[in-house]
Amino acid sequence: MTTLTYQAETVAHLAQAEWALNITWADGSSNQFHYIWLRDNCPSPESRHPNGQKILETVSIPVDIRPRSVKLTEAGDIEIVWANDGHISHFAPDWLRRHAYPAKGRVKPAHSVTLWGAKLAKNLPEAAYADVWPNHQALGNWLALVRQYGVAILHGVPAEPGAIFKVVDLFGYVRETNYGRLFDVKSVTNPNNLAYTGLALSPHTDNPYRDPVPTLQLLHCLASSVDGGDSIIVDGFKVAETIRQREPDKFELLSTVPVRFQFRDKEADLSAEAPIISLNHRGEVAAIRFNNRSIAPFDFEADLMEPYYAAYRTFAAMLDSPEFQVCFKLESGSLFIVDNQRVLHGRTGFSSSGSRHLQGCYADRDGLYSRLAVLERVNSQDLGD
Amino acid sequence: MTTLTYQAETVAHLAQAEWALNITWADGSSNQFHYIWLRDNCPSPESRHPNGQKILETVSIPVDIRPRSVKLTEAGDIEIVWANDGHISHFAPDWLRRHAYPAKGRVKPAHSVTLWGAKLAKNLPEAAYADVWPNHQALGNWLALVRQYGVAILHGVPAEPGAIFKVVDLFGYVRETNYGRLFDVKSVTNPNNLAYTGLALSPHTDNPYRDPVPTLQLLHCLASSVDGGDSIIVDGFKVAETIRQREPDKFELLSTVPVRFQFRDKEADLSAEAPIISLNHRGEVAAIRFNNRSIAPFDFEADLMEPYYAAYRTFAAMLDSPEFQVCFKLESGSLFIVDNQRVLHGRTGFSSSGSRHLQGCYADRDGLYSRLAVLERVNSQDLGD
Numbered sequence: 001m002t003t004l005t006y007q008a009e010t011v012a013h014l015a016q017a018e019w020a021l022n023i024t025w026a027d028g029s030s031n032q033f034h035y036i037w038l039r040d041n042c043p044s045p046e047s048r049h050p051n052g053q054k055i056l057e058t059v060s061i062p063v064d065i066r067p068r069s070v071k072l073t074e075a076g077d078i079e080i081v082w083a084n085d086g087h088i089s090h091f092a093p094d095w096l097r098r099h100a101y102p103a104k105g106r107v108k109p110a111h112s113v114t115l116w117g118a119k120l121a122k123n124l125p126e127a128a129y130a131d132v133w134p135n136h137q138a139l140g141n142w143l144a145l146v147r148q149y150g151v152a153i154l155h156g157v158p159a160e161p162g163a164i165f166k167v168v169d170l171f172g173y174v175r176e177t178n179y180g181r182l183f184d185v186k187s188v189t190n191p192n193n194l195a196y197t198g199l200a201l202s203p204h205t206d207n208p209y210r211d212p213v214p215t216l217q218l219l220h221c222l223a224s225s226v227d228g229g230d231s232i233i234v235d236g237f238k239v240a241e242t243i244r245q246r247e248p249d250k251f252e253l254l255s256t257v258p259v260r261f262q263f264r265d266k267e268a269d270l271s272a273e274a275p276i277i278s279l280n281h282r283g284e285v286a287a288i289r290f291n292n293r294s295i296a297p298f299d300f301e302a303d304l305m306e307p308y309y310a311a312y313r314t315f316a317a318m319l320d321s322p323e324f325q326v327c328f329k330l331e332s333g334s335l336f337i338v339d340n341q342r343v344l345h346g347r348t349g350f351s352s353s354g355s356r357h358l359q360g361c362y363a364d365r366d367g368l369y370s371r372l373a374v375l376e377r378v379n380s381q382d383l384g385d
Numbered sequence: 386m387t388t389l390t391y392q393a394e395t396v397a398h399l400a401q402a403e404w405a406l407n408i409t410w411a412d413g414s415s416n417q418f419h420y421i422w423l424r425d426n427c428p429s430p431e432s433r434h435p436n437g438q439k440i441l442e443t444v445s446i447p448v449d450i451r452p453r454s455v456k457l458t459e460a461g462d463i464e465i466v467w468a469n470d471g472h473i474s475h476f477a478p479d480w481l482r483r484h485a486y487p488a489k490g491r492v493k494p495a496h497s498v499t500l501w502g503a504k505l506a507k508n509l510p511e512a513a514y515a516d517v518w519p520n521h522q523a524l525g526n527w528l529a530l531v532r533q534y535g536v537a538i539l540h541g542v543p544a545e546p547g548a549i550f551k552v553v554d555l556f557g558y559v560r561e562t563n564y565g566r567l568f569d570v571k572s573v574t575n576p577n578n579l580a581y582t583g584l585a586l587s588p589h590t591d592n593p594y595r596d597p598v599p600t601l602q603l604l605h606c607l608a609s610s611v612d613g614g615d616s617i618i619v620d621g622f623k624v625a626e627t628i629r630q631r632e633p634d635k636f637e638l639l640s641t642v643p644v645r646f647q648f649r650d651k652e653a654d655l656s657a658e659a660p661i662i663s664l665n666h667r668g669e670v671a672a673i674r675f676n677n678r679s680i681a682p683f684d685f686e687a688d689l690m691e692p693y694y695a696a697y698r699t700f701a702a703m704l705d706s707p708e709f710q711v712c713f714k715l716e717s718g719s720l721f722i723v724d725n726q727r728v729l730h731g732r733t734g735f736s737s738s739g740s741r742h743l744q745g746c747y748a749d750r751d752g753l754y755s756r757l758a759v760l761e762r763v764n765s766q767d768l769g770d
Contacts, residue, residue, distance in 0.1 A: 019691065020687075032687055034687075034690045034691065034694075036690075036691075036694050037682065037683060037690060037694075040682075040694075041682045049576075049579055051575075051576060051577050051578065051579070051650065052648075052649055052650075053578065053579050053648075053678040053679060054677060054678045054679070054680070055579070055584070055678070057587060057677060057701070058677055058680075058694075058697060058698065058701060059677075059698050059701035059702050059705065063694070063695070063698065099682045099684070101682075101683060101684045101685060101686065101687060101690070102684075102685075102686055102687070103686060103687050103688075104686045104687075104688070105685075105686055106684065106685050106686070107684040107685075173560075173561035173562060174561065175558075175560065175749075176558035176559065177558060177751075177752070178752070178755065190435075190436075191434075191436060192436050193436065193438065194434055194436070194438050194440070199440070202442060210751040211600075211750070211751055212597035212598075212600060212749065212751070213597075215596075215597060256666065257666075258491075258665075258666045258667075263437075263438075264437055265436065265437075267759065268755045268759065269755050269758035269759050269762065270751060270754075270755045271754075271758075272751070274666075275666060280643075281641065281642075281643045281659075281660065282643075292439060292442060292443055292444075293438040293439045293440070294438060294439070295439065295443075297422065297425075297426045297484045297486075298422060298486060299484070299486045299487075299491065299492040300486060300487075300490075300491050300492075301486065301487055301488060301489045301490055301491070302405075302417055302419075302486060302487070302488050302489075303488075303489070305419045305421075305422060305486070306404065306419065306421075309419075309421050309422075309425075309443075309448070310448070312443060313443065313444050313448065316442070316443060316444035317444050320444065364560075364597065365596070366562075366595045366596055366597070366655060366657070367562070367563070369655075369656075370563065370653045370654050370655045373654035373655075373656075374651075374652065374653065374654050377654065
């Protein structure tokens, strides 16, 4: 757990430029803060509610706002009196330095992820339910594995129907869908979904025909006495980055051409369109959406058909490759959770003798990340910070 | 309700090109189908499960697959025997023509939306709960309003706590969050959110600090005897398209520069980053994310600060403009639903005398669109199709 400690910042020099305040710190570095940014982020109770939400309407700030005066107070704060209406803003130097923006580019995200291939099998991200349940530190560690690897296993969850909800309660909320709050993954007659057969399922993300897709999926094993039925996981981010490196033309197609996924039964009629690889505004891989069973016939221009099929096949072949797959047998009582926009999951086929019963449910990442952030606050306070 | 009727297609001519089959129809038009596309979309039970999901792994199809023979059967189907393994595919000409892909560009989405400004006030999209509840046709019409306008009102919902769930049950599932399955919008002491005060709320989308955001929001009025507290709605797509037309440089910034939104209280710590205007891969406006109360201090490069503030202020000013705002008083028992990625909502401030009590909850668009599609299937069957 990272313990953040902030040094009290000392201001060496304040200089008023035409549009911005320049602050030189005691260590010799400096930052520029635009006046409109400063007024917009004023922490006074008239500008910001005690709950942290902004009351001030940004649109009400004069675009050419200027200070009447700027000074360092005896307490060490920066005090600005604004020329237009005499409003007074006080800024703590520590807060300003933490929120300094870069001269060029963007502030980087606080957390990085670890891409993985087949070698992850030697060191699966896992924990025991008995450990994480009553222990904030251990729970935080387990949830951090999900953020880092996009997958984590939990052993020793009671092998009882519905016990999966106890795990969701540790971090968030169930995303209910047409499959229910919970769905039973076992062979049935007349399955509306191939998950409910003994067939092998090649690696896929769930519900790609939904927008928004559920961002987390949990699968909890209640019984496993069949031959086969091993779980398969693949890091879609790793596969995407590998394609970007090895075959950039294919990466370009997979990340720009939207394809359609669909699901239809008596009760539901779902359809959504997105590229298999979605990039964020930094050009980083942000989401994978792939399921060969629910993809609709390609409906894009004829000239793209051959190159796109080539790219699609390369992606699918890499998902099947031992270079990227991690296989493990989910024992009764064990559960895994995947980031459904990153890690693809699948299974080997299984015999009709013996029984295999999993329960699954969907949840969302925002709840998990929120819980993790609160635990990190609590845990760092436990450490005396 | 559109009743789709398909004419039986007659094939005039089949021609085998090197990579594709060319079909000339009886009306003289023609389409090209790549062999790999045809094999991939083969409807045989070995290739596709009766539930419609694809069993055939696309990656297993030889990239240079060719027919051994192609012919029209006596039943009017196209029969292809594949050279590599002798598998036989039968295609119904109707199905092929419906799934023909364009020589250039993309197949267009089936449903268009209607952008609106202040004039919508004269013709609000609305219905009565008593009508839609037992009536598939009326329910379909009401849900179609949500798809078309991004907002719809429902009158005469029982003014009882929790009755909002009866409306969600008509089309989908609640998205539970840290605010609960439902939240009470009324003034409280020490509010963790400004919604729970009597303050005016400028137009915003809810939970922009969440990823994925809830794509639908419902607000149901249980009591309204205050002065003020009128509801405000604004079509974010209309505002975005207007900016694109009037000030393309600002549109460029708003649709490419990600900004961060955050929410923090004792139990939650949420943060998400996206541009205020998100475009889809066709360059169409796909999502709006805007809330001046929960936006984080801008953390992008200094050179962007002034132009971005100018764009942000233009967007916010348009949300406040009578050109785009629709205001109405939500009476006790009435409810409105908004597409939270399209239509911004807000309210005027209200007095402390009298009472105002709304209940809100979140849901997702995929459930609503699915229910609507199923109703359209059912309703078109009712019409004898």
